[in-house]
Amino acid sequence: MRAVVLETHGEPLAVRDVPVPDPDPDGVVVDVEACGICRSDWHAWKGHGDWVDDVPPEGQILGHEPAGTIVEVGERVETLREGDRVAVPFSLGDGTCPRCRNGHGNVCENGIGLGFEPAGQGAFADRVAVPHADYNLTTLPDGLSATATAALGCRYMTAYHGLAHRADLTPGDWVAVHGCGGVGLSAVQIAGALGARVIAVDIREAALEKAVELGAHATVDGEGDVSKAIRERTDGGADVSIDALGIAETCRNSVDCLASLGQHLQMGLTTGAERGEVPLPTDSMVGREVDFLGSRGMPPTRYDELLDFVASGAIDPAELVTRTVPLDEVPSRIAAMDEFDAVGIEVCELRP
Structure with missing residues (x-):
């Protein structure tokens, strides 16, 4: 394949031929119909x-936001069968x-990061190939396309889990x-669907226009005094603020713009410039009793909740899909993320 x-x-x-995987006894093999192209692939x-x-080894097959159809089933799998259309989370629990037994499989002690x-x-x-399939996989409701499911991927589910x-x-x-990249725009749409008033921040006009299209109530130019603009617009500060990019400036702005008792959600991973470390105004956070929270993927056992929310019409991940490409174009699309534009x-469509 x-x-x-x-x-x-x-x-x-490289796009090249590799061996076809076999299922583990408790796993399945999925024929991939679509897979989202994510900044985590770029990282x-x-x-x-x-x-x-957390550096993938050379020789790794990338891609962690798939949807498709089960074509092989391991002998110990009980709840799934060939022909089932499934969503595959990237954070695979055992x-x-x-952690798994308490509903937190996204931080499984023996977890596997798909891709x-x-x-x-x-x-x-x-x-x-997907291990521990009974635990990790969720069958798709009728009418939900593989492309829309791939858009749920790590960005949409991370935003949903966080909010x-x-x-x-x-x-x-x-x-x-x-x-307002993939995870940021996901958060804009989801926050609005949950009844929040949303302020979108970015330096790109096209991204801010897309945020408004997805329900943002206001926008802020990321090249200005972001925290001041948000405090003025909200009459004191945001209740929840999300760093969906992962650079020091956006993380700091997110914490600074919060009202007292506000909550910061870190969703973006840092780059080589930060190397996982961002200085923060600790004393100010203590004085305002600000919370700093992380959000990584979503527990597989809560995927039904997200799919039900999609099926209800409250949110539509397909609205975030701006381009579909074949497998051969994935390398160039990941490389293009150097420009952050x-x-x-x-989404890569393998079975259009």
């Missing part, structure tokens, strides 16, 4: 993450550790979103 392979960090990705390609021992480590070869490929499960968000709250979510 054909797959996108990381041969050397920072050098052009992996660049070799970022050595500061947390279903047995204390980021040898045990989880990725989904920019004709087929992908619905991590933050104490209530209708009418002000939510500031710093960085893509708007919305791009």
Whole structure:
């Protein structure tokens, strides 16, 4: 089968033939119909993450936002069968550790990062093997396309998990979103659907226009005094603020723009400039009793909740898809992320 392979960090990705995977006894093999193209793929390609021992090895198949159809089933799988259309989360739990048993499989003690480590070869490929399938996979409702499901990927589910499960968000709250790439725009749409008033921050006019299209109540130019502008617009500061980019400036702005008792949500991963470390105004955070929260993917056991929200019509991940490409174009689209100019979510369609 054909797959996108990381041969050397920072050098052009290769599309080449690789062996077809077999299912583990408790796993399945999925025929990939679509897979989102994410900035986390760019981080992996660049070799970022050595500061947390999270660099994919050379030879890794990338791709972690797939949807498709099960074509092979391991002998110990109980709830799935060939022909089932499924969503595949990137944070794969084993279903047995204390975190998984308590509904936190996205931070499983023995978890596998799909597309980021040898045990989880990725989904920019004709087929992908998924371990612990009964725990990790969710069947798709009728009418939800593979492309829309791929858009749910790590960005949409991270934004949903952060706003619905991590933050104490209530209708009418002000939510500031710093960085309107894939995860930022996902947060804009989801926050609005949850009843929040949203302020979108970016330096790109096209990204801010897309945010308004998705429901943002106001926008702020990221090249100005962001925190001041948000405090003035919200009459005191945001209730929840999200750093959806992962650079020091957006993280600091996100914390600074909060009202007292506000909550900062970190969704963006840092680059080689920050190496996982961002200085923050600790005394000010203490004085305002500000919370700093992280959001990584979503527990597989809560995927039904997200799919039900989509099926209800409250949110539509397809609205974020701005480009679809074939497998051969994935390397160039990941490389293009050097420029930080893509708007919305791009998806690789393997079975259009």
